[in-house]
Amino acid sequence: MPNLRCGCHMRLVTINGLSVKHGNHQALANVALTVDKGEIVTIVGPNGSGKSTLLRCIIGAMTPDSGTILKAAGMRMGYVPQKLAIDATMPLTAARFLSLPKRRDRMHIQEALQQVGADGLQDRPMAGLSGGQFQRVLLARALMDKPDLLILDEPTTGLDQPGSADLYTQIEHVRRDSGAAILMVSHELHVVMSASDRVVCLNGHVCCHGTPEIVASAPEYRALFGTGTHGALALYRHEHDHHHHHDHDDAHDCGHDHGPH
Amino acid sequence: MTTRMIVDTITDLIDMFDDFLIRALFAGVGVALAAAPLGCFVVWRRMAYFGDATAHAAILGVALSLGFGVSIFLGALGVALAMALTVSNLSERGYGVDTILGVLAHSALAFGLVAVSFLQGVRLDLNAYLFGDILAVSKSDLLVIWSGAALVVGLMIWRWQALLTSTVNRGLAYASGINPKREQQLMTLGLAIVVAVAIKVVGALLIVAMLIIPAAAARAVARSPEAMAFGAAGIGALAAVGGLGMSYQMDTPAGPSIVCAASVLFLAFNLVARVMLKDAR
Numbered sequence: 001m002p003n004l005r006c007g008c009h010m011r012l013v014t015i016n017g018l019s020v021k022h023g024n025h026q027a028l029a030n031v032a033l034t035v036d037k038g039e040i041v042t043i044v045g046p047n048g049s050g051k052s053t054l055l056r057c058i059i060g061a062m063t064p065d066s067g068t069i070l071k072a073a074g075m076r077m078g079y080v081p082q083k084l085a086i087d088a089t090m091p092l093t094a095a096r097f098l099s100l101p102k103r104r105d106r107m108h109i110q111e112a113l114q115q116v117g118a119d120g121l122q123d124r125p126m127a128g129l130s131g132g133q134f135q136r137v138l139l140a141r142a143l144m145d146k147p148d149l150l151i152l153d154e155p156t157t158g159l160d161q162p163g164s165a166d167l168y169t170q171i172e173h174v175r176r177d178s179g180a181a182i183l184m185v186s187h188e189l190h191v192v193m194s195a196s197d198r199v200v201c202l203n204g205h206v207c208c209h210g211t212p213e214i215v216a217s218a219p220e221y222r223a224l225f226g227t228g229t230h231g232a233l234a235l236y237r238h239e240h241d242h243h244h245h246h247d248h249d250d251a252h253d254c255g256h257d258h259g260p261h
Numbered sequence: 262m263t264t265r266m267i268v269d270t271i272t273d274l275i276d277m278f279d280d281f282l283i284r285a286l287f288a289g290v291g292v293a294l295a296a297a298p299l300g301c302f303v304v305w306r307r308m309a310y311f312g313d314a315t316a317h318a319a320i321l322g323v324a325l326s327l328g329f330g331v332s333i334f335l336g337a338l339g340v341a342l343a344m345a346l347t348v349s350n351l352s353e354r355g356y357g358v359d360t361i362l363g364v365l366a367h368s369a370l371a372f373g374l375v376a377v378s379f380l381q382g383v384r385l386d387l388n389a390y391l392f393g394d395i396l397a398v399s400k401s402d403l404l405v406i407w408s409g410a411a412l413v414v415g416l417m418i419w420r421w422q423a424l425l426t427s428t429v430n431r432g433l434a435y436a437s438g439i440n441p442k443r444e445q446q447l448m449t450l451g452l453a454i455v456v457a458v459a460i461k462v463v464g465a466l467l468i469v470a471m472l473i474i475p476a477a478a479a480r481a482v483a484r485s486p487e488a489m490a491f492g493a494a495g496i497g498a499l500a501a502v503g504g505l506g507m508s509y510q511m512d513t514p515a516g517p518s519i520v521c522a523a524s525v526l527f528l529a530f531n532l533v534a535r536v537m538l539k540d541a542r
Contacts, residue, residue, distance in 0.1 A: 059435050079432060086429060089480055090305045091489055097429070100422060100437075101439060102437075103422070141433075
């Protein structure tokens with residue numbers, strides 16, 4: 001079993017040779033990735049690089065064309081989707097949202113909201129929450145089952161700078177308090193570089209991976225995100241001197257502005 | 262002695278259904294109860310047009326069952342289900358849903374109407390299936406309606422949490438071990454059953470009204486998905502009773518009268534909610 005490869009840490013997810021095709025477009029080619037207990041792994045990459053596709057494969061929303069995803073037996077997953085639009089015709093309070101799909105008691109709901117700094121929101125309708133409150137409630141829901149692995153798909157989408165800084169602090173607290181491993185997709189490189197244990201740079205395939213320092217100085221990473229020092233100054237521009245080893249189409253052409261602002 | 266009394270009571274209860282108005286009342290309320298929880302999902306998932314396509318297809322089902330001499334309920338159910346599954350599958354393959362529905366819904370209705378015209382020897386009042394004929398509901402119709410309603414309500418209660426999760430977000434559903442595609446298929450099945458049992462009561466053209474209007478009226482005052490479903494059931498049942506009363510008093514067509522009553526309730530609930538909101542401020 002690959003979930004106990006060594007005595008010192010526990011492997012939660014092992015991905016090998018993962019490939020996904022959307023029609024003629026090779027979204028992911030031969031991707032390998034592991035996540036161990038308690039670590040923060042961040043996936044970076046330009047738009048259309050297959051980040052969300054990878055997460056969707058892990059949660060089971062998508063079946064890969066080839067490759068394997070091994071999950072540790074009995075592993076609990078929490079998931080925060082990238083976009084969640086609750087139709088205004090559905091009356092849904094934050095507490096009711098946290099009770100999906102499992103019914104929860106008031107105490108449990110209150111605790112989860114407190115854990116993410118969103119106490120007192122339980123009776124507010126989801127449609128009336130601010131962007132930051134909404135993301136916190138999503139995070140709280142993902143934490144209800146005390147997950148071993150928390151999967152976040154661009155959790156700060158739509159938040160302003162202080163709002164997203166707050167949310168990342170909250171995510172670090174979650175890891176500290178619960179020991180959950182965190183696998184997230186992020187666009188905010190300065191945060192990624194300071195808060196991650198490992199970074200995976202994705203562009204249809206894994207360009208490079210390792211500690212933030214290693215990734216930031218890797219030529220592949222610089223090719224994707226510019227030559228600024230350690231990513232903090234990354235321009236999010238995609239230059240064309242980087243060769244891809246698979247038949248990618250032009251979905252990630254240069255000239256995209258991937259920057260947060 | 263006691264046995265005798267029980268038998269008498271039961272006989273009295275059954276005799277009650279000899280009155281066509283009582284049968285109509287129970288038929289209307291049965292449809293309202295089945296339509297309520299499903300109607301909420303039709304509203305939340307923006308499937309109004311989908312419901313229409315399913316209902317229109319049922320006319321083709323009626324024509325086929327009259328032609329082949331099978332039960333109208335089964336014919337309508339079969340064709341409605343086939344239509345619903347076709348639309349679900351095509352839309353997942355990336356066709357424009359609006360266009361698919363526009364093509365299929367109206368084709369099914371038109372083919373149904375043409376097919377009915379071929380039926381010889383059957384004196385058929387098409388209005389009965391387009392607008393319903395609730396006053397002609399028989400005891401066996403009533404049994405079918407209430408069995409169908411019980412089935413749909415049971416299905417909704419059983420899948421409630423999974424359906425809600427899938428409706429909020431498919432990714433969240435998958436991550437919780439729920440397959441949103443399967444939930445959608447179960448809902449489609451429920452929709453076909455409601456169409457099949459409601460065709461005699463409000464008719465193919467107004468079935469979607471019974472799904473949407475009570476749910477939309479309940480939305481104005483509901484604070485939770487469950488409250489909305491119960492509210493829709495109550496409002497739907499009230500509309501059935503009110504519409505039949507109106508039909509009886511003023512000799513108006515029963516199906517449309519029920520929908521009129523539902524619309525008036527929709528307006529009233531929205532006005533009340535408006536006023537309450539203003540007071541709260």
